[in-house]
Amino acid sequence: MKKKLKVLLIIEQCNPEWSSVPLVGYNYYKEISQLVDCTLVTHGRNEEALQKFPEHKNIIYIHEGSFSPIYHKLVSSITFQGRVNWPLYNALCYPIYEEFNNQVYQQFHISVSKGDYDIVHAITPMMPRYPVKIIKACHNTPFLLGPVNGGVPFPPGFQKVARQEFAYFNFLRAVGRALIPGYVETYQQADKVLSGSTYTLNWLKDTFSIPDNRISLFYENGIKxxxxxxxxxxxxxxxxxxxxxxxxxxxxxxxxxxxxxxxxxxxxxxxxxxxxxxxxxxxxxxxxxxxxxxxxxxxxxxxxxxxxxxxxxxxxxxxxxxxxxxxxxxxxxxxxxxxxxxxxxxxxxxxxxxxxxxxxxxxxxxxxxxxxxxxxxxxxxxxxxxxxxxxxxxxxxxxxxDFEWGRKAEKIREIYEDLVKQKADKTLNSDLALKKVEA
Missing domain, CATH: 3.40.50.2000 (Glycogen Phosphorylase B;)
Known part of the structure; x- marks a missing residue:
């Protein structure tokens, strides 16, 4: 029987009781964990919901500091004014995510560097706005990012709606790319990036100069x-x-x-x-x-x-x-x-x-x-x-x-196996080249 791959699965938003991205993150975890030896790393806010399922084991919860809830309330009061200003909200929430991002790195960078995992896979946040710091430890371990999705512009004929949805704050995306440490490097150094739409795929390729062999279309949503x-x-x-x-x-x-x-x-x-x-x-x-x-x-x-x-x-x-x-x-x-x-x-x-x-x-x-x-x-x-x-x-x-969650998880496992093989082949070729130089 083939040994299960050992995977570090980073899903900051992973909650079976919520909708949108947290539920999508949970559905990926639920199905992937049945196919591989999985360690899930997620935010402490998801602990109560996940603990209702005793079959979910090997979960590491990252708990936020005392300041984060206060800061989040402040952000909500600024951005939830009748209608949510999502571009501003996502920009202002970066410090809350970065606390999680840093704690994941502190807890796992040594084990990842030692090769304790066959692959590291970060699924959320799904919007292409934030870095994943653990990639710094993935010297010999494949790093998979996504599926990420977003950035689709409003059609030119709908500028009134764009203004209602605060699209004029979208310049903050470019500001984030310029100022957030490790953001650009995450996309440029990932062994594979999965994109949830053709528009986002092309945008990522152009923005981060990602070659075709390191990015693929993989719709993020599924169906039970x-x-x-x-x-x-x-x-x-x-x-x-x-x-x-x-x-x-x-x-x-x-x-x-x-x-x-x-x-x-x-x-x-x-x-x-x-x-x-x-x-x-x-x-x-x-x-x-x-x-x-x-x-x-x-x-x-x-x-x-x-x-x-x-x-x-x-x-x-x-x-x-x-x-x-x-x-x-x-x-x-x-x-x-x-x-x-x-x-x-x-x-x-x-x-x-x-x-x-x-x-x-x-x-x-x-x-x-x-x-x-x-x-x-x-x-x-x-x-x-x-x-x-x-x-x-x-x-x-x-x-x-084709969108059934079990099928999607099977495709993810195939991607894992390909990345592990590619990394092993690359390491072997490097070792052979080094031996030739030494000889």
């Missing part, structure tokens, strides 16, 4: 096996059920979806119902928009729904409408596809790569007016063509199987 469609719930045959799932913030485009529905012929409107699952700063303006467009009989808002309960909304729906104009990962699209829902999305970021011509429609973000018009057109096509809906539904389920 039990989520993948086996049997849909009985549908309401009186209507075609449209679904939107996401935070109700400007760039997610729920307002464009409502406007698109208002432009549909009455005959089509009579055939559809829309459910909007989620909460956020735009909920009240969206509810007001529904009233102004006289769509009260067609649209229902659920508010925030627990992640484990959302699946029922997918299974009760027929079409997924998600005109987000700037999406890095877009896990909700994978969830919808897993439940057999043809998807209507905007082609900017990761979601435009999940959806193919066989599984839905990708709309170019030329302008707000164009997106609204195209969303209305694609809804009409799918409402009128049940055969097309059924064909796309089947293809969605087939497509999403």
């Amino acid at each position: 096996q039990e989520f993948i469609e086996t049997q849909n719930a009985p549908k309401n045959l009186n209507y075609i059920n449209l679904l939107f799932v996401g935070r109700l913030v400007p760039y997610k485009g729920a307002d464009m979806l409502l406007e698109a529905i208002s432009q549909l012929d009455q005959e089509i409107q009579n055939k559809i119902r829309l459910t909007i699952v989620g909460d956020g700063s735009e909920k009240k303006p969206l509810e007001q928009q529904v009233k102004e467009l006289k769509l009260e009989s067609l649209v229902k808002f659920t508010g925030w729904v627990k992640s484990q309960d959302i699946v029922q909304y997918y299974k009760n729906s027929d079409i997924f409408c998600f005109p987000s104009i700037r999406e890095f990962g877009g896990a909700v699209v994978l969830e919808a596809m897993a439940c057999g829902l043809p998807c209507i999305v905007v082609n900017n970021g990761g979601i435009g790569e999940y959806v193919t011509e066989e599984t839905g429609f990708r709309i170019e973000p030329s302008s707000r007016e164009y997106v609204v018009r195209e969303v209305a057109d694609k809804i009409q096509i799918l409402v009128n063509d049940q055969t097309l809906r059924n064909q796309m539904s089947f293809k969605c389920v087939e497509r999403v199987k």
Whole structure:
């Protein structure tokens, strides 16, 4: 039996009870730990949630100092003003991450230098903003980074939304690259970088001069096996059920979806119902928009729904409408596809790569007016063509199987094995070259 690789897995955000990046980090850990001899290093804030699973062993928790919670409250008070200023928040949170980063280095640099691990893999933070200091100890141990994702710009025709989302603070990314110690070196020295979208991959290659053989496309999001469609719930045959799932913030485009529905012929409107699952700063303006467009009989808002309960909304729906104009990962699209829902999305970021011509429609973000018009057109096509809906539904389920977490972990293990072999070959060639010189 082949010996399991010994892996140091660094996932600062790793929590099964949270959403977004912490949940993604946890899903990677859960599946990877079943395939390798894994030591997980994570932040102390995740300890309570992870300890509820006795099967999770060999976890090292890095606890923050007494000043960090105070500093985080200060950052939150500055950046959470009705709507979150994420570019500023991420920049100001660097000292909190750096405390974790330094402690990981202090605790593990000796063992990594000695070769106690076959590979070191850092998964979070997923945004390409911060360094990973332990790479300094990876002299003979392969270092894998990612998948990292982010940096996707707002489309030129959506500058009003960009301002609402504080895009004018994005200059802080370049400031960080110039000022944060070890940031550039992390990307330039990593044995392999995994990127979560084609845009980010090309940006990383150009920004850090990473050669093709050291960077690969690897979508960061996945789907649970039990989520993948086996049997849909009985549908309401009186209507075609449209679904939107996401935070109700400007760039997610729920307002464009409502406007698109208002432009549909009455005959089509009579055939559809829309459910909007989620909460956020735009909920009240969206509810007001529904009233102004006289769509009260067609649209229902659920508010925030627990992640484990959302699946029922997918299974009760027929079409997924998600005109987000700037999406890095877009896990909700994978969830919808897993439940057999043809998807209507905007082609900017990761979601435009999940959806193919066989599984839905990708709309170019030329302008707000164009997106609204195209969303209305694609809804009409799918409402009128049940055969097309059924064909796309089947293809969605087939497509999403490649994103199942277990399969993704298997691919990660294959990357581990390749990196270990490459490092061993490189070391052997160096030793042979040295012996020739000495001879």
